[in-house]
Amino acid sequence: MEALLNILKKNQLSVTESRKKILELFLNSEGALAHADIEKSTDGSYDRVTVYRTLQTFVEKGIIHNIPTTDNSILYALCKDNCEAGHHHDNHVHFICDVCDKTICLEHVSIPEVKLPKGFTQKQTDVVVSGICDACK
Amino acid sequence: MEALLNILKKNQLSVTESRKKILELFLNSEGALAHADIEKSTDGSYDRVTVYRTLQTFVEKGIIHNIPTTDNSILYALCKDNCEAGHHHDNHVHFICDVCDKTICLEHVSIPEVKLPKGFTQKQTDVVVSGICDACK
């Protein structure tokens, strides 16, 4: 059985065409995907609404998480290993390349410690680094 | 002459009602503002388009900058002191409170050093921390 099916079953999700296809896109992509990317890649095979709902379901189950962006897009990326469903408390470093505009999830980069002012409690930290990626240098 | 007018003149912008009002909102807000917040605060005094264009102008001039968010909203916050117009290479730490949902720009928090993989060049770093703020604890 494929890893793909494992993920869906483990999260008690019905195995449907759209979910398989969209999950496959994430598994084959090193970067992050936006709704628009998915619609383009699936070439209209699935309704816009289905894509929205699939992404939402994946986020709720902790299969993917979303990445902060400075424009008004929403980027999604696979959660590696064991994200808690609905309670994603991991820390991430994301890199956005100014040249190719791709967003890459840097799993292996250690998150730095942020010292907050008194009274603030830290739960999740997202770091968004922009610059030039290895491929574009 | 107010600080407000200074800012506008320094950036060679015509002093108009909407710009004064919107800039004032930022000066009086410790947190970040979204387009919707501004429309609500101005109570429809200005056209939706005017607000969009004003924000865009302020960003271009380096008066405000936008903050990464995980939803599809765009948040703006004042740039303290001297941001380069159009080339905002500063680093920021932003805090989003899970309780009151406010975004606070933590100017005085030092940005941590992020070690990137080989081949990556770092230009700007944004850190988004979520948790509970001092007021909500």
Place this chain on the structure above:
DNA sequence: GGGACATTTGCAACATTATTGCAAATTTCC
């Protein structure tokens, strides 16, 4: 202060993106 010129605003129309309800189709489970 008045008038010419430049800038900005508001309206209208349009484009894009996201959400909801509901019936039809698909999946799951026994």
Place this chain on the structure above:
DNA sequence: GGAAATTTGCAATAATGTTGCAAATGTCCC
């Protein structure tokens, strides 16, 4: 294989963002 639960697609609607252009406002100089 068939009933029950889940998911999909359509249609309608809402929310958000953009563009062109004429009218209004602001700036500058005399």
